Amino acid sequence: MYNFRTDLACERRELYQKANGLDEIDGIETEQKGDDIRINTVKVTNESGARAIGKPVGTYITVDIKNFKIADDDKIQRASEVVTEELKKLIDVHSAKTDDILVVGLGNRFVTPDSLGPKVITDIEITRHLLKYAPQYLEPGTRPVSAVSPGVLGTTGIETFEIIKGIVDNIKPKLLIVIDALASRSIERISSTIQIADTGIVPGSGVENARKSLNQENLGIPVIALGIPTVVDLGTIIDEGLDLFITKLQEKAESNEYLNKLKEKDNYEEIKEALTPNNYNMIVTPKEIDDLIEKMKDVIARGINFAV
Amino acid sequence: MYNFRTDLACERRELYQKANGLDEIDGIETEQKGDDIRINTVKVTNESGARAIGKPVGTYITVDIKNFKIADDDKIQRASEVVTEELKKLIDVHSAKTDDILVVGLGNRFVTPDSLGPKVITDIEITRHLLKYAPQYLEPGTRPVSAVSPGVLGTTGIETFEIIKGIVDNIKPKLLIVIDALASRSIERISSTIQIADTGIVPGSGVENARKSLNQENLGIPVIALGIPTVVDLGTIIDEGLDLFITKLQEKAESNEYLNKLKEKDNYEEIKEALTPNNYNMIVTPKEIDDLIEKMKDVIARGINFAV
Amino acid sequence: MYNFRTDLACERRELYQKANGLDEIDGIETEQKGDDIRINTVKVTNESGARAIGKPVGTYITVDIKNFKIADDDKIQRASEVVTEELKKLIDVHSAKTDDILVVGLGNRFVTPDSLGPKVITDIEITRHLLKYAPQYLEPGTRPVSAVSPGVLGTTGIETFEIIKGIVDNIKPKLLIVIDALASRSIERISSTIQIADTGIVPGSGVENARKSLNQENLGIPVIALGIPTVVDLGTIIDEGLDLFITKLQEKAESNEYLNKLKEKDNYEEIKEALTPNNYNMIVTPKEIDDLIEKMKDVIARGINFAV
Amino acid sequence: MYNFRTDLACERRELYQKANGLDEIDGIETEQKGDDIRINTVKVTNESGARAIGKPVGTYITVDIKNFKIADDDKIQRASEVVTEELKKLIDVHSAKTDDILVVGLGNRFVTPDSLGPKVITDIEITRHLLKYAPQYLEPGTRPVSAVSPGVLGTTGIETFEIIKGIVDNIKPKLLIVIDALASRSIERISSTIQIADTGIVPGSGVENARKSLNQENLGIPVIALGIPTVVDLGTIIDEGLDLFITKLQEKAESNEYLNKLKEKDNYEEIKEALTPNNYNMIVTPKEIDDLIEKMKDVIARGINFAV
DSSP: OOOOOOOOHHHHHHHHHHHHTOSOOTTEEEEEEOSSEEEEEEEEOSHHHHHHHTOOSEEEEEEEETTGGGOOHHHHHHHHHHHHHHHHHHHHHHSOTTOOEEEEEOSOTTSGGGOHHHHHHHHSOOOHHHHHHOGGGSOTTOOOEEEEOOOOHHHHSSOHHHHHHHHHHHHOOSEEEEEEEEEOSOGGGTTTEEEEESSOBOTTTTTSOOOSOBSHHHHSSOEEEEEEEEEEEHHHHHHHHHHHHHHHHHHTTOOOHHHHHHHHSOOHHHHHHHHOGGGOOEEEEETTHHHHHHHHHHHHHHHHHHHO | OOOOOOOOHHHHHHHHHHHHTOSOOTTEEEEEEOSSEEEEEEEEOSHHHHHHHTOOSEEEEEEEETTGGGOOHHHHHHHHHHHHHHHHHHHHHHSOTTOOEEEEEOSOTTSGGGOHHHHHHHHSOOOHHHHHHOGGGSOTTOOOEEEEOOOOHHHHSSOHHHHHHHHHHHHOOSEEEEEEEEEOSOGGGTTTEEEEESSOBOTTTTTSOOOSOBSHHHHSSOEEEEEEEEEEEHHHHHHHHHHHHHHHHHHTTOOOHHHHHHHHSOOHHHHHHHHOGGGOOEEEEETTHHHHHHHHHHHHHHHHHHHO | OOOOOOOOHHHHHHHHHHHHTOSOOTTEEEEEEOSSEEEEEEEEOSHHHHHHHTOOSEEEEEEEETTGGGOOHHHHHHHHHHHHHHHHHHHHHHSOTTOOEEEEEOSOTTSGGGOHHHHHHHHSOOOHHHHHHOGGGSOTTOOOEEEEOOOOHHHHSSOHHHHHHHHHHHHOOSEEEEEEEEEOSOGGGTTTEEEEESSOBOTTTTTSOOOSOBSHHHHSSOEEEEEEEEEEEHHHHHHHHHHHHHHHHHHTTOOOHHHHHHHHSOOHHHHHHHHOGGGOOEEEEETTHHHHHHHHHHHHHHHHHHHO | OOOOOOOOHHHHHHHHHHHHTOSOOTTEEEEEEOSSEEEEEEEEOSHHHHHHHTOOSEEEEEEEETTGGGOOHHHHHHHHHHHHHHHHHHHHHHSOTTOOEEEEEOSOTTSGGGOHHHHHHHHSOOOHHHHHHOGGGSOTTOOOEEEEOOOOHHHHSSOHHHHHHHHHHHHOOSEEEEEEEEEOSOGGGTTTEEEEESSOBOTTTTTSOOOSOBSHHHHSSOEEEEEEEEEEEHHHHHHHHHHHHHHHHHHTTOOOHHHHHHHHSOOHHHHHHHHOGGGOOEEEEETTHHHHHHHHHHHHHHHHHHHO
């Protein structure tokens, strides 16, 4: 399979189209709306589409918030309302109104670009224990909601999947909502895009090695994933930089055969090797990442709280 | 049962002796050593002893670190060595040398006096995932160690027991080490005493309502608990203050019958009611609690890391 | 002077009245309004009033927020509006519309009950540097606002007054707004009361030893102080507990002469000595203090942002 | 002047040598020692040397710690001893044994790669206030040490220089030690190199716009600066990547005239423009930056504590 180096279905669709010179892809439907807060829906409708972009059959909604860096309270509120609306549609497809939901925040609280999941969890409004111990404080028909941050393999020694499977088997929720960091190819999307998908998630695909998937097949219940790009891999950026640069040379007819070939092929691995001394795992991130994560946390926590 | 309002076996033993005018208690053996770092071992050897102090049959080791508030690096190191030594004895009794151990840090990361458990977990040296993915970095015979902070009922909506049970059933460790805050009656012991016991623990007995016990009976594996007093209940302090005060009046023969009776009985509930408006759950803590928690975290994390 | 052990003018006035059996105090005017959010204004109008309650001539507004522990966003918003309104009145008395204001957050960021000042500062909207470097982003007539957290003597080695004096002399603001923790006698008021005064503040009167006053006399510019009780001294609580208890005995005619005398006098120092071993500086605080501080931070930061 | 895009004197010296094909630079002396922890001393001895590398006359010591990412406690300790030794030499040149020292931690506590300065300050051992209030706890001859984190222009609205000048004028220390983030050209040096210089520092040259210099000329007292590279600018990395890449083409004789010219010139500005949409200020940082900052904080805090 082509190495997309992005988890966003909308980016993969575009790359696949461009690489294969296609206008349409069999088994993939798309729809766009909105402007300031743009909503891009990719539906993978059959296995042919799934193979094309390497993503399972299901719905992938990408919410792009323009100029999120300077977003004020009002814009954060509007973005959270879009998340609520899109998320609610998927929740309603996969569960009944008072079904028990478990919200899971993946990632490492102590690594800034990976801390979004645990941070969202601290703001989720929990009702499951109140329904049991103090139902008088809740409106009738309140849905039981619980929430956990299982940590990451590197700090617990336990696969995220193993922890979540254990909890799911024990408390038997009807639906899982999972928040995690994603890899994207685009600097612009860092902590300003949310992908909502009903096909589950592979823990840590953003900043860790990929692990066993959290999905219906493995857990026995539907899994809605909210993925947010928070970093771009340095190798990806440099590779893209090279391509941009050769394109310019070609435009000025100053390229040569070697360069033309170079642009065709994916130089990611060589670049990565050349630029990453000492086994450092380099990431590219906006200087404002701490602030962006805080804002995105508000968007997602509010988005989920009103949807459930 | 008498309301001891302390989880420390050594305090309970003393209270029981005093209340019943006993020199010895059937089924309870004690031993003391050390001075600057004092080690007090209480062994509950039969059911009679267990009933007397309301603690299951097993070993309870209390480590008191004098003047911990002004402890320097050297003293922290020595205290951690004492923890290592005492903990190692209990571990060796209950597990083999390379048995899988899961370390669990109870408590709420965001409530200072309840944050010790999660803080210790961030400093535990994890090996379980390395044994699986990168054994070449480990010495042969390294024991698999994993670690989790499950959060508290109030923030997850899930009983701590349910989370831990799920994980234990899934990854099947051979021994559990649990860290939690305890209630104590003594201001002096706040964040300067550690109780190590091989009888498990009731989550949140220090600052939350008590829950289902984490012990061998419920989990199927031995549970060693490290409990650290981090707060004293306000009612306890006032009750103790009253008793101290009446004792002084008695010494000066200025007491009267009412006071004498008052001292005999436990006025805790009345005092608690009178002094706690608005349902605030008041705690008494040293002003230096943030700093004491950091130091205690070092003692316990190092103590565990060298013991396992 | 009587040891009030509270920095709240309204508590001092009451204590003075009760102790002296007065209905009115010369040089002190009071006014109350509101219910759910109660506003209590004490005006010290002359030196006789100032001597009585040990507070300089000026205005002291106490805002009490009932049930702040369970306050939702709406109540936090309403409370911040009350702070804005009352603060604005004092600001308008002491400065012109576009006068430069410096906001100072006293306290130690790393000691939870003392962290309110520094936390508020992180949420203050700063304009002073934009007016200089990017005025195009600001509306005309924007007031220059700057903000600092100078730390505390114990962590900087420098008197707070020395740091603030240095900054004031260098950047010459026209008005100072200072946020600090206060001592109160009342558990109910912990992190749910704000005193706004135009007479300055003594740094750290809540949880540290008192230092040189930040006021107009010492700094040359008016100083508006927002003081919030975040802890109650343990000795104060026990002393109050004793008095409550003796009152009950008196009611039942079970007191005696010694007790009656004991109630008259202030037993604070003896109690403090008896109950504070190891030089621990014990404080009484609600278990929810971390959460209360976060909420209070929102009330005050919003209150200031809209007032300036 | 050549745009070095690095604040490290040793990197500038190398760049200048290479760009001008020199073996030696007039007015610049160098010396190297150590291996695992390498010490590189650059002395700028006259104005000609100062012009060449754009750094004032003075001493610049670079300490490179190899494989700092996987450094254990022992290596952290050895690194801090090297810092102590080198720092002590400079302190002894510029101050007497009991002269008052003020340590200043520049940077923004809430932006991870910029948080080193404030974090070091929390670990500095302060004595100035004890000498005044509790000299009995100190050994005779203890030097008065104080420490502040003034925040950054973006969060205070006040130039760092203005705050420090105000404090220096008020408490009159004899020497300033300043810690700040620096820009470097080298990924390997991120949070594993320390430059110690006796020529002062320009606040925020690493991640903020440059401001008025903290140096002897402006403050009236000597200023020793500890600068630590914590980020590399994305444009710098891509520019370097391009050069590396063209070098390879040249080696294979597959370059062309355009490329050769391209390599000669500095393409930083064009690259920066092409790759930085939305005015994001992109940085490149190791994924482990949070952990590296913690370790570096220990090296520097211990290094300073033993030197003063």
